[in-house]
Amino acid sequence: MINDFTFGRVAIIGDLLLDCYIHGSVGRISPEAPVPVLLRAHQTAVPGGAANVAMNAATLGCSVTLVGLVGQDESAEALRAVLVGTPGIDIAGIVADPDWTTITKTRVLSGRQQIVRIDDERIELPTEATRSRLIEAARIAIDKADVVVCSDYAKGVLTDDVLAAVIAIASARGVPVIVDPKRKDFSAYRGAFLVTPNRNELAEATGLPLRTDDEIEQAVRVVSAQFGGNVLVTRSEEGMTLFRREGQVTHVHAHKSEVYDVSGAGDTVVATVASVLSAGQDLETAVVIATSAASIVVSKLGTATVSRAELSAALMAEMKESGATVALGRASAIIDEWHHHGARVVFTNGCFDLVHPGHIALIRAAAGHGDKLIVAINSDASVKRLKGASRPLQDEQARATVIGALRDVDLVVVFDEDTPLETIQALRPDVVVKGADYQEHEVVGGDFVKSYGGSVVLVDLISGRSTTSIVQKMQGVPMAQAAV
Structure with missing residues (x-):
């Protein structure tokens, strides 16, 4: 319009x-x-x-x-x-x-x-x-x-x-x-x-x-x-x-x-x-x-x-009624505006196929490290390459709508690559947040963000919570085996 x-x-x-x-x-x-x-x-x-x-x-x-x-x-x-x-x-x-x-x-x-x-x-x-x-x-x-x-x-x-x-x-x-x-x-x-x-x-x-x-x-x-x-x-x-x-x-x-x-x-x-x-x-x-x-x-x-x-x-x-989802170019312009007004922009990413308490904890912790939180979601094609032909369980629009509806999330983008590196390079966030199951040197885009004064933050996760374990439980796989 x-x-x-x-x-x-x-x-x-x-x-x-x-x-x-x-x-x-x-x-x-x-x-x-x-x-x-x-x-x-x-x-x-x-x-x-x-x-x-x-x-x-x-x-x-x-x-x-x-x-x-x-x-x-x-x-x-x-x-x-x-x-x-x-x-x-x-x-x-x-x-x-x-x-x-x-x-x-x-x-x-x-x-x-x-x-x-x-x-x-x-x-x-x-x-x-x-x-x-x-x-x-x-x-x-x-x-x-x-x-x-x-x-x-x-x-x-x-x-x-x-x-x-x-x-x-x-x-x-x-x-x-x-x-x-x-x-x-x-x-x-x-x-x-x-x-x-x-x-x-x-x-x-x-x-x-x-x-x-x-x-x-x-x-x-x-x-x-x-x-x-x-x-x-x-x-x-x-x-x-x-x-x-x-x-x-x-x-x-x-x-x-x-x-x-x-x-x-x-x-x-x-x-x-x-x-x-x-x-x-x-x-x-x-x-x-x-x-x-x-x-x-x-x-x-x-x-x-x-x-x-x-x-x-x-x-x-x-x-x-698509939540807070925007294209990458528009997201970049919005983040430039946030930076202009002194906001600290935080970035995190994931598939978020079935949103569970572990996802909520990650997002809530990420939001606490700045003023604005942008969440990048893998596209359907990206999820299939990473998780297999049976995934995702929800299409990218549904996943983006759910994440965009969370009060801690200010913006959602969808990326088609296997990693969010190109998205991070386009958006230039101040902080990248991942779970503590990563080491800092393993965080995609971390070195790029640190090159201009940004930081990488690792936050604690809720153990035993993943979409894969939920799917396996629904399929009758014992939880001990699902966690492997």
Whole structure:
């Protein structure tokens, strides 16, 4: 579906943030005060706010012009460095003001647990001269845009005059405006095509209860009347509700996913909707695709993006109900995205013909050695060569579906060779995990992974558990003989 889209140009105007992450592990409590002591491992910085919207749209394939405000400080340089390194993003519209502080949010994490967040910001009204520069930068960006996004984090960029000018310029050129709102009164967004509040923002704008679909519908009618456009409400695990200003209501259910971090999920939604609209698709299609994108991004740690390959794979999986199975090329692109956001990727492999407690123990142990787990499964032809003509008992699609349904597994690929060496070389995982019945030098691909700083981990297995022994037991072979 999405692979056939030709994405257009998106102008993104709003508050620019830098999200920093200090990663480490906590093993003790400080003797100085009852607080955890973090052993720092590494630090990353990624664009946040409107800059994260731009990253999401560009990652999907849009050409993006970004307009916002930064100071003349180290955080501004770090933000520019990441944005310049991302294909498809034009940062000529970023205005620098020496009197402005680039807004920075630093999160300290142990594993996936956030310990504390430190904000560096000084919110004040930009000068009239700075606001004029922002309006002029927005005018240039809108001139070549198919869709405009106003990313309002209430950090000072989208003042009344800037916001009104942006919507007026876009309306005069017939370009739809999507607003991710932070105001309590949506009348400031009059003239926008679509506003995308979350449940809390909708509650603040209306003061109404939002427990049921009917209550949501009543509230969106109120805010739609405030600005005269369409409303898309993001409702976390309950999905999304789209209200068309003509009165039609569509409820889109969320896709089940492990939720690790909702940071920036709204950015992903608005970026995906804008991107799909720029490809000439209708709003309903954009919302359905954005729901899938949201389910992907909340399973990632920290502010993140969703790649075209990831989204395409998710949409195909939903249509085919094929678990988490993707082709090798797409898996490689997804892993590149994981690595970009600092994830540690673990790899393990096997036939997994009849899944038994030994398999579960291996997968669970493997998942504990990183942030993302990819499992490679031998194809049917590969299993036959290794195990004989009577195997596998289940075809590769069935085996992949079962493994993909396990909560510890993030991705499944199928390989046709006798060993997973070519798959490991294509995916470049950080860790390869095998059972302790191997020695490290015997692990296929181990030397390759170690050549670029990766590692090989051997984990204990549950003795006496194998598909072969199960088959032999069903055939009446004594267990002592089956174990030989």
